Amino acid sequence: xxxxxxxxxxxxxxxxxxxxxxxxxxxxxxxxxxxxxxxxxxxxxxxxxxxxxxxxxxxxxxxxxxxxxxxxxxxxxxxxxxxxxxxxxxxxxxxxxxxxxxxxxxxxxxxxxxxxxxxxxxxxxxxxxxxxxxxxxxxxxxxxxxxxxxxxxxxxxxxxxxxxxxxxxxxxxxxxxxxxxxxxxxxxxxxxxxxxxxxxxxxxxxxxxxxxxxxxxxxxxxxxxxxxxxxxxxxxxxxxxxxxxxxxxxxxxxxxxxxxxxxxxxxxxxxxxxxxxxxxxxxxxxxxxxxxxxxxxxxxxxxxxxxxxxxxxxxxxxxxxxxxxxxxxxxxxxxxxxxxxxxxxxxxxxxxxxxxxxxxxxxxxxxxxxxxxxxxxxxxxxxxxxxxxxx
Ligand SMILES: *Cc1c(COP(=O)(O)O)cnc(C)c1O
Numbered sequence: 001x002x003x004x005x006x007x008x009x010x011x012x013x014x015x016x017x018x019x020x021x022x023x024x025x026x027x028x029x030x031x032x033x034x035x036x037x038x039x040x041x042x043x044x045x046x047x048x049x050x051x052x053x054x055x056x057x058x059x060x061x062x063x064x065x066x067x068x069x070x071x072x073x074x075x076x077x078x079x080x081x082x083x084x085x086x087x088x089x090x091x092x093x094x095x096x097x098x099x100x101x102x103x104x105x106x107x108x109x110x111x112x113x114x115x116x117x118x119x120x121x122x123x124x125x126x127x128x129x130x131x132x133x134x135x136x137x138x139x140x141x142x143x144x145x146x147x148x149x150x151x152x153x154x155x156x157x158x159x160x161x162x163x164x165x166x167x168x169x170x171x172x173x174x175x176x177x178x179x180x181x182x183x184x185x186x187x188x189x190x191x192x193x194x195x196x197x198x199x200x201x202x203x204x205x206x207x208x209x210x211x212x213x214x215x216x217x218x219x220x221x222x223x224x225x226x227x228x229x230x231x232x233x234x235x236x237x238x239x240x241x242x243x244x245x246x247x248x249x250x251x252x253x254x255x256x257x258x259x260x261x262x263x264x265x266x267x268x269x270x271x272x273x274x275x276x277x278x279x280x281x282x283x284x285x286x287x288x289x290x291x292x293x294x295x296x297x298x299x300x301x302x303x304x305x306x307x308x309x310x311x312x313x314x315x316x317x318x319x320x321x322x323x324x325x326x327x328x329x330x331x332x333x334x335x336x337x338x339x340x341x342x343x344x345x346x347x348x349x350x351x352x353x354x355x356x357x358x359x360x361x362x363x364x365x366x367x368x369x370x371x372x373x374x375x376x377x378x379x380x381x382x383x384x385x386x387x388x389x390x391x
Contacts, residue, residue, distance in 0.1 A: 015074070015189065016258045022073055024066035035066040037248045059236050063244040067219075067251050071209075074188040074254075075201050077221035079228030081235050082242035082250070086184065086204025087112045089218025091120075092240045093180060093202055096230055099125035101148040106133040106163060108156040108361055110182060110204075111349050133163040134294055140171060147175070152198075153182040155298065158310045158345045158369040159362045160185075160285045162294025165301045169197030178227075184208070184336075189261045190304040199223045200231070207336030208307070211253040211260050217242050260338065260374065264307035267377035271370065272309045274381055280388065282366065283312040307372045308335055310345075313388065316365030319344060323368070325387035328380055335371035340380055343369040 013021060024035050038061055043052040054060040064082050072080035083089040090113055097103065105117060107130040117128045131138040133152060150172050154163035165181065172179045181193040184204045193201050203209060205217040222228040235241060242250070272286040287298045288305030298305070313319050323331050329340035333348045343349065345363050353363070372380065 018073060019255055019258050022070045024069060035063055035248060035251060037244050038062045039244050058239050058241055061244055064242055064247040067247040070251060070254065071219045072221050075221040076192050076194045077201065077223050078225055079222045081220045081231055082247055083218035083240045084242055085216045086206055086218040088240040089202050089220045091116055092234050092238050093200055093220055094121055095234050095238060097126050097148055100146055102127040102144050102146045103149045103151055104139055104142045104147060105130050105151040106153050106156060107131060108161060109153050110157060134161050136164060136167045139168060143175060147177060149178040149180060151180045155185050155287055155306065158367065160287055160310065162287060162298045164297040165193055165196040165198060185306055185308060186302055187257060187261065189257050190306060191302040194223045196301055199227055205250055207334065208261065209254050209257060210250050211257065211337055213334060213337040213339065215246050215249045217246055217250050261307065263374055264372045265304050268307045268309050268372040270377050271372060271381060275311045280314060281311050282314050285310040308369060310367055310369045312364055312366045313368060314366045316346065319366050319368055322387045325390055326383055328375060328383040338374045340373040340375055341371040345369060
């Protein structure tokens, strides 16, 4: 980033403006209106005594660097990192820990993170305790002499449970624990966990940040230089980096994050209220609903409720019938795109979870998860209505 651009980004611009004016939006050499795609693996040393700023694209690439500075600015951290997927970001961050370390993790963590912790990191003697993080007492009770970190995800998937971020970070600081938060569902547009003391924010940028179901990417942001140095060493050492093309595509998506989130959230509120009013829907989960447990905690730490709503249609058979009848949303895993996505946790994201554990966590056979896109909400509701009512 040039000095002129750094001054601009540090001049107290509002979030929506920063999305467009993030420092590298204009190429300083040509004036081009987007960051060039530096499709190069290596960089010439014009003078062997003065090596170029980037010398090899695993260690640093100007296009990826622009994206990394962009996400650091948006999250309010000191340093950002871009990875080949959300799981590449999350697994690289967990490589900070060593055999014998213990980590406290929210029980309804993303399925891939659960798999990483219980089948890969467990082999490396990194120990995990899963707790209900809506209850700070459970977090406290999980503390062991070898605890090194707390890993949060709020709102969680798919029942949108809320963790009180400040309660966890202030307790964690007393015990010198590192706090990590998966901010995929809210994005920095609605929630900036570093402002509440979180040390490392991670993202599946495949979802809302990318926003178009066309790029797989992960991001991480460090709150301090020291953590940034550690994450840099891991990203370079593990080689889990994002390519230049994908970095560019992600930045293109991120520019419209504000407009997309605001539109989708308005639609989601309408959809949630409509679902709530139907007698044949047995439960609706959305942090914006009056009776959502954790709504108050959520409002202290977020400026919006997001664009994902989950609801129970009563039975597995009915859920499958709805999935086969809807015409507008794509029926798929993933979320956070311009097009609406309807998911079936029981047979998709949570298929590997034993039915008993699944039901205990409210992931019933009738539960559907709707990620609301940019379609006209009345069309989406009419489509869902015909799917619910056809017999
Ligand atoms: C999708 C997702 C991930 C994993 O990201 P990938 O880009 O699929 O690797 C992690 N956390 C959450 C909350 C997700 O939704």
